[in-house]
Amino acid sequence: MVHRVGIDVGGTRLKVGRVADGKVVVRASDDTPHHFDRMIEVLDRLVRKVVPEDEPFTIGAGVPGVFDAEITGVVDSPNLRFLDGQPLRPRLAEVTGAEVRLGNDASVAALAEARYGKGREYPTFLLATIGTGIGGGIIVDGQLWEGVGGMAGEYGHLCAAGAFVPDEIPLCGCGHPGCLEVYASASRMTERGRQRTGEPDIHLPELAERARGGDPVAKSVFDDAGRALGEGFAQVVHLLDIRVLVLGGGAGAIVDLVREPIIDHVVGRCAGRTHGDYKVDRAILGNDAGLLGAAALLA
Amino acid sequence: MVHRVGIDVGGTRLKVGRVADGKVVVRASDDTPHHFDRMIEVLDRLVRKVVPEDEPFTIGAGVPGVFDAEITGVVDSPNLRFLDGQPLRPRLAEVTGAEVRLGNDASVAALAEARYGKGREYPTFLLATIGTGIGGGIIVDGQLWEGVGGMAGEYGHLCAAGAFVPDEIPLCGCGHPGCLEVYASASRMTERGRQRTGEPDIHLPELAERARGGDPVAKSVFDDAGRALGEGFAQVVHLLDIRVLVLGGGAGAIVDLVREPIIDHVVGRCAGRTHGDYKVDRAILGNDAGLLGAAALLA
Numbered sequence: 001m002v003h004r005v006g007i008d009v010g011g012t013r014l015k016v017g018r019v020a021d022g023k024v025v026v027r028a029s030d031d032t033p034h035h036f037d038r039m040i041e042v043l044d045r046l047v048r049k050v051v052p053e054d055e056p057f058t059i060g061a062g063v064p065g066v067f068d069a070e071i072t073g074v075v076d077s078p079n080l081r082f083l084d085g086q087p088l089r090p091r092l093a094e095v096t097g098a099e100v101r102l103g104n105d106a107s108v109a110a111l112a113e114a115r116y117g118k119g120r121e122y123p124t125f126l127l128a129t130i131g132t133g134i135g136g137g138i139i140v141d142g143q144l145w146e147g148v149g150g151m152a153g154e155y156g157h158l159c160a161a162g163a164f165v166p167d168e169i170p171l172c173g174c175g176h177p178g179c180l181e182v183y184a185s186a187s188r189m190t191e192r193g194r195q196r197t198g199e200p201d202i203h204l205p206e207l208a209e210r211a212r213g214g215d216p217v218a219k220s221v222f223d224d225a226g227r228a229l230g231e232g233f234a235q236v237v238h239l240l241d242i243r244v245l246v247l248g249g250g251a252g253a254i255v256d257l258v259r260e261p262i263i264d265h266v267v268g269r270c271a272g273r274t275h276g277d278y279k280v281d282r283a284i285l286g287n288d289a290g291l292l293g294a295a296a297l298l299a
Numbered sequence: 300m301v302h303r304v305g306i307d308v309g310g311t312r313l314k315v316g317r318v319a320d321g322k323v324v325v326r327a328s329d330d331t332p333h334h335f336d337r338m339i340e341v342l343d344r345l346v347r348k349v350v351p352e353d354e355p356f357t358i359g360a361g362v363p364g365v366f367d368a369e370i371t372g373v374v375d376s377p378n379l380r381f382l383d384g385q386p387l388r389p390r391l392a393e394v395t396g397a398e399v400r401l402g403n404d405a406s407v408a409a410l411a412e413a414r415y416g417k418g419r420e421y422p423t424f425l426l427a428t429i430g431t432g433i434g435g436g437i438i439v440d441g442q443l444w445e446g447v448g449g450m451a452g453e454y455g456h457l458c459a460a461g462a463f464v465p466d467e468i469p470l471c472g473c474g475h476p477g478c479l480e481v482y483a484s485a486s487r488m489t490e491r492g493r494q495r496t497g498e499p500d501i502h503l504p505e506l507a508e509r510a511r512g513g514d515p516v517a518k519s520v521f522d523d524a525g526r527a528l529g530e531g532f533a534q535v536v537h538l539l540d541i542r543v544l545v546l547g548g549g550a551g552a553i554v555d556l557v558r559e560p561i562i563d564h565v566v567g568r569c570a571g572r573t574h575g576d577y578k579v580d581r582a583i584l585g586n587d588a589g590l591l592g593a594a595a596l597l598a
Contacts, residue, residue, distance in 0.1 A: 149542075159534060169461070
């Protein structure tokens with residue numbers, strides 16, 4: 001039997017898990033050294049902790065960022081600059097002796113939902129992971145759609161400006177105006193909530209509670225985020241005719257607050273559609289999605 | 300041998316052709332009656348003209364508009380309102396006795412390019428058909444990507460506003476501000492050229508000639524269109540990691556004028572990419588693409 005190991009490369013933590021029957025059965029983790037060679041050493045050590053000695057295994061690794069065409073390394077990872085241009089896949093294969101495959105972190109989370117979570121309800125969907133930024137992964141008939149170079153599913157950088165013109169259009173971290181991420185990431189929602197309430201320390205869960213209680217200022221933050229998410233989802237509908245949006249990441253808990261504005265916007269934006277054509281739901285695998293999906297890359 | 304018949308349903312003409320070896324070998328056409336039952340009669344007559352009596356055939360039909368989930372009829376076709384909600388596929392099958400499949404007109408043009416045209420160079424690409432409006436079709440590994448309900452590839456309604464903020468954002472025919480179509484369709488380019496030159500009768504070929512000769516006013520029209528096409532293509536790159544854009548339709552002839560602005564914009568818009576990652580090319584099948592691709596739907 002060949003064991004399956006998943007690696008979740010985060011900016012602060014490296015998580016490694018052995019996966020069996022859709023569950024993480026052994027775990028190990030450590031801080032992320034921001035140096036390529038040291039990261040490889042730590043990963044090798046963690047992998048050996050979770051796999052019985054002398055037994056064969058494969059590795060899937062979920063990494064934030066954009067891959068080159070051969071998916072050998074990471075070309076552009078804004079939060080892990082030390083990975084830029086490094087031969088992550090071959091090096092990891094060399095030190096561990098295992099077959100290795102890389103996937104974008106949001107894409108592998110989508111794959112996990114496809115195999116063990118929401119995929120039981122929806123064969124085709126887009127998963128948006130909403131946190132500091134917004135990532136995405138596309139599942140078509142149960143399979144991960146990676147694109148020519150593994151970069152598909154960058155939902156956060158779709159243009160949402162059309163939902164807000166002629167308002168002022170803020171700049172995204174990527175340098176471009178009007179990306180979905182600048183309206184609807186958890187950090188931007190929090191920032192907007194702080195500005196609008198005048199309370200510099202308020203957090204998203206408290207804002208969400210107030211919005212659920214009917215507070216119009218708090219509600220406006222989620223309405224705007226929903227409109228932006230809907231504008232991005234409209235591009236997905238136009239291009240791919242995918243009709244299910246699954247929200248994950250830290251802000252998956254606010255799906256009740258953004259569902260209606262999202263669907264309202266998509267229906268208004270995409271001719272000939274009705275509310276019943278769409279579903280907006282939340283991811284169910286939580287923090288394990290990264291490990292489970294990474295391990296599934298080679299399954 | 301089962302013959303293959305393609306139907307191209309246009310707003311003014313119905314074209315029918317029998318296809319063999321990637322070529323239209325027999326043709327027939329007539330005006331489009333803007334009445335569903337009469338259109339079915341005319342199509343039945345045209346189909347019988349191109350197929351030898353008593354020999355079996357299949358029919359593929361390319362239709363402008365948006366299909367319902369079962370692709371039985373056309374839910375929303377702005378230029379062919381008489382088709383809305385009609386059971387086009389079953390009725391055509393009933394009167395002709397043939398198996399029938401429908402496809403969006405731009406999608407079948409993409410399928411034709413995949414089988415007999417640009418597909419020889421590019422296994423995966425997006426075809427944008429630029430005319431009065433802008434349609435699109437997505438080819439992945441040689442196969443047409445139709446989406447859940449055959450509506451995929453609506454390139455013309457992606458949001459291009461992000462490329463123009465904080466300029467005024469014009470309304471699209473679909474009612475939404477900032478669609479790619481309002482910046483880069485042939486009709487909008489012509490309109491903009493007329494405004495900017497002050498010549499109310501100038502046409503696109505003359506504008507293109509002037510731009511090629513270095514005229515800055517004419518050039519500005521194609522630069523803006525290219526920027527919009529690039530903003531739309533950036534969404535395609537972000538979502539699907541598709542790197543080849545093929546331009547077809549009436550404005551395929553201006554690819555030399557928009558190629559650079561498109562690629563410049565995509566590279567600026569999508570982090571970690573370089574000019575060499577992308578190709579912008581023109582379709583090669585011309586007016587026969589619709590018939591060839593429609594006939595290929597069942598092949």
